[in-house]
Amino acid sequence: MTSAQEFKGKKGLLRLWNALGYSRDGIAAAWRHEAAFREEVLLAVVTIPLAFYLGKTGVERALLVSSVLLILIVEILNSAIEAVVDKASPEKHDLAKRAKDMGSAAVLFSLLNAAAVWLCILWP
DSSP: OOOGGGGTTOOHHHHHHHHHHHHHHHHHHHHHHOHHHHHHHHHHHHHHHHHHHHOSSHHHHHHHHHHHHHHHHHHHHHHHHHHHHHHHOOSOOHHHHHHHHHHHHHHHHHHHHHHHHHHHHHOO
C-alpha cells in the first residue's frame, strides 16, 4: 500500500497518470463490491445508447445521458461514504446510520432526477 505523501510531489503527466489509475481502481472496487453499482451500470449500458437514439437535439441527448451518469457518480460517492463509516465505526451508532441513510437518500434523488428528466424529454 502506498501513502498519500508518496505522490504529493508529483506534477504534470505523472500526476494525471496516477489519478487515472486511482479512478480505475475506484471503478473496479465499486464493480467488485457493490451490487447496486453493477445494476446501475447495466441500466446505463441500456439507457445511454437509447438516449442518443431518442434525444432529438444535442441538449436532449446531453440531459438524458448526464442524468444516467449522475446515478453512477452518486452511487460511487454513497459507497465511499459507507466504506469510511464502516471502517471508522464498525459498531452501530446513530451518526453512522444517519450518514449511510443520507447517502442512500442521495442515490434515490439521483434516480428520481433521471426519471424526471427522461419523462420531461420523452413525454409528448
